[in-house]
Amino acid sequence: MKFAQPDSQTHSETDAGVPPAEGRTRDSVARLILSSGPMTAAALAERLGLSAAAIRRHLDALVADGLLVEVEPRSSRAPRGRGRPARAYALTDIGRSGFNHAYDDLASTALRYLRETGGETAVRAFADHRARTLADHLGTSVAASRRPPESEVSDGRGTITERVMLIAEALTDEGYLANVEHAGSGLQICQHHCPVAHVAAEFPELCEAETRALAEVLGSNVQRLATIARGDGVCTTHVPTTAVPKSEVKSEVVVKKDPLQVTSSQPGRPA
Numbered sequence: 419m420k421f422a423q424p425d426s427q428t429h430s431e432t433d434a435g436v437p438p439a440e441g442r443t444r445d446s447v448a449r450l451i452l453s454s455g456p457m458t459a460a461a462l463a464e465r466l467g468l469s470a471a472a473i474r475r476h477l478d479a480l481v482a483d484g485l486l487v488e489v490e491p492r493s494s495r496a497p498r499g500r501g502r503p504a505r506a507y508a509l510t511d512i513g514r515s516g517f518n519h520a521y522d523d524l525a526s527t528a529l530r531y532l533r534e535t536g537g538e539t540a541v542r543a544f545a546d547h548r549a550r551t552l553a554d555h556l557g558t559s560v561a562a563s564r565r566p567p568e569s570e571v572s573d574g575r576g577t578i579t580e581r582v583m584l585i586a587e588a589l590t591d592e593g594y595l596a597n598v599e600h601a602g603s604g605l606q607i608c609q610h611h612c613p614v615a616h617v618a619a620e621f622p623e624l625c626e627a628e629t630r631a632l633a634e635v636l637g638s639n640v641q642r643l644a645t646i647a648r649g650d651g652v653c654t655t656h657v658p659t660t661a662v663p664k665s666e667v668k669s670e671v672v673v674k675k676d677p678l679q680v681t682s683s684q685p686g687r688p689a
Contacts, residue, residue, distance in 0.1 A: 443468075444476050448485060448513055453595050455610050455652045456489050456506035477507055485513035489651065508651040514615065522616040529621050541623055549627035549634075552592075556635045559588035578659050581636055582607060594653075603660060606643070607632070609653035618647035629655065 443466070450465060451457055457465075463473040480486040491506035532540045560581055582598055582605045589596035595611040618624040629642045632655055640657050644650035 440476070440479075444480055447473075447476055447480060448509065451486070451507060451509055452514070453610055455608065456491065456508040458491055458504045458506050460504065462507070480513070481507070484510055486510065511616075514611075514646075522614075525614065525617045526620060529617065541621060545621070545623035545627035546630075548624065549631040552628060553631040553634045555592065556585055556588045556631065559591065560584045560635060578636065578638060578657065579605065582657050585632065585635060601656065604656055604658040607655045607657065609646075609655075612646045612653055615646045618645070622647065625653075632657075 446466060447462060450462065459473050459477055463470055477486065486507045487510050488505045489508045491504055529541060532544060586596040586598045586607055589609060593611065593613045594609040596607055596609045599606045599608055614624055625645050625647055629640060633640045636657060638657055640655050642655050644652060644654040646653050
């Protein structure tokens with residue numbers, strides 16, 4: 419599902435009494451948080467070229483409208499000085515609803531009908547079909563865009579770092595607004611938007627299937643740390659960059675509710 423462009427009137431512009439210029443600025447704030455994840459007022463002001471007072475005014479209005487919520491900022495490597503810690507702002511479910519959720523009700527209704535008529539087995543079969551389709555799309559994108567291997571040892575499909583970067587680009591093309599961050603001994607694929615978040619909140623099988631698809635394309639064990647569907651600000655998947663012996667890459671899929679742990683189905687399709 420592609421990421422839909424916003425309607426000509428979104429969020430604040432539809433509120434009576436809000437000047438068009440301010441409405442556009444607030445839409446820019448919401449879109450920047452959508453694409454980057456939770457951000458502090460200072461970071462938003464710098465990115466948008468606004469004064470501290472102006473950004474605070476817009477943030478207060480968006481919070482009052484229920485579109486943003488204050489959250490703890492992501493941990494920073496740099497030590498903070500004394501004083502009140504900076505707060506970050508994240509989109510609420512209402513805030514996300516303006517970005518490509520037009521078919522949520524239809525999809526949820528269809529899956530409920532599938533569950534009622536075919537049981538949980540039918541829902542899992544649909545989720546597995548979606549995983550195979552996503553894996554095919556991502557695999558095709560990675561194969562078409564593969565760059566020459568860098569300093570890491572390649573397994574013939576490019577280095578694990580290269581594949582993670584290419585998958586993030588492919589996920590963005592699919593509407594997930596993904597980027598990659600370094601974390602300890604691995605990498606994290608951070609998806610700042612989920613086109614099916616509202617549906618996946620009711621049917622977590624979709625998140626599990628998506629994680630299996632990532633494991634298959636990467637040919638590596640992956641761990642889903644957070645999902646937008648479960649109320650987190652970003653869907654985060656950890657990918658270890660240390661080499662895993664082929665004998666230790668199991669064909670089974672192991673799923674845990676918190677966090678989701680999936681081992682690659684290599685070779686072949688997800689189980």
